[in-house]
Amino acid sequence: MAGTTVADDGLVERAFSRAAATLGVEPGGDAHASMLAYVRATMGESKITVFRSLFGDEQRAQRANAEFERAYGELVAAGEVAPLPGARETIERLRSEGRKVVLTTGFARVTQDAILAALGWRDLADLTLCPSDAGRGRPYPDMVLTALLRTRTDSVRQIAVVGDTAYDMICGRRAGAGVVAGVLTGAHDDAALRAAGATHVLGSVAELPYTLGSPGGVPTAGSGGS
Incomplete structure (x- = not known):
């Protein structure tokens, strides 16, 4: 959907940055830049799979995924899709x-x-x-x-x-x-x-x-x- 039938306009990256920040990965640092590059490279993959690769253990991956979905939902609710x-x-x-x-x-x-x-x-x-x-x-x-x-x-x-x-x-x-x-x-x-x-x-x-x-x-x- 996003990128094919729906204009995303960077919402995935913005939602990821919000989610990563809740796990202590702040924008501007090397860790954030590396993770964001991985998110861009794996666009289209199941998001929970992406977070498992990025954060390792299942608990952190599930937390990151939940925060991502919440942040993306807020952007959608704000009319940014x-x-x-x-x-x-x-x-x-x-x-x-x-x-x-x-x-x-x-x-x-x-x-x-x-x-x-x-x-x-x-x-x-x-x-x-x-x-x-x-x-x-x-x-x-x-x-x-x-x-x-x-x-x-x-x-x-x-x-x-x-x-x-x-x-x-x-x-x-x-x-x-x-x-x-x-x-x-x-x-x-x-x-x-x-x-x-x-x-x-x-x-x-x-x-x-x-x-x-x-x-x-x-x-x-x-x-x-x-």
Whole structure:
């Protein structure tokens, strides 16, 4: 979602900085800079997995994750989240063509729901998924395969995975999706997306319908991001 269909505008980094500060990692120091670089590099991965890598023990990771979700929720509640241009229209067009659309995220369900509510998107897609709904988050293929099962899609080759991060591309490739498209509206650039296995790189998600072509080829479109 964030970076693919939703304009994040640095909210992940701001929420991380708030969370890290509660664990004694203040902005401006070497430790904070190193951790922030890791957060940027792993955009798209399940957030609790990121915090486990950064803070080591489970208790600190869970505390950091809870603080991150709280801080991000406050930013969303303050109106600092918006749809990317053409995102809503793209989802509506895909569904009108008979395709199933699933919105996935690396955030926890509470944060995903807050974003959906803030944008008025609760009923926009056929299904929304977060890591806890599927078992594991990106780069594992669990959310894509859960989307296939729940939408009753016939084959993984009929799935299009779309996202702004290398982790989205790896996830799509591991799931066997027929289209794995990167978009340049979020965390990672053209080179990073292609290196991670993108079959297409688009300027934005608004180009997706033209990439898929006429309905019947790829009926399910999954949109990722943070």
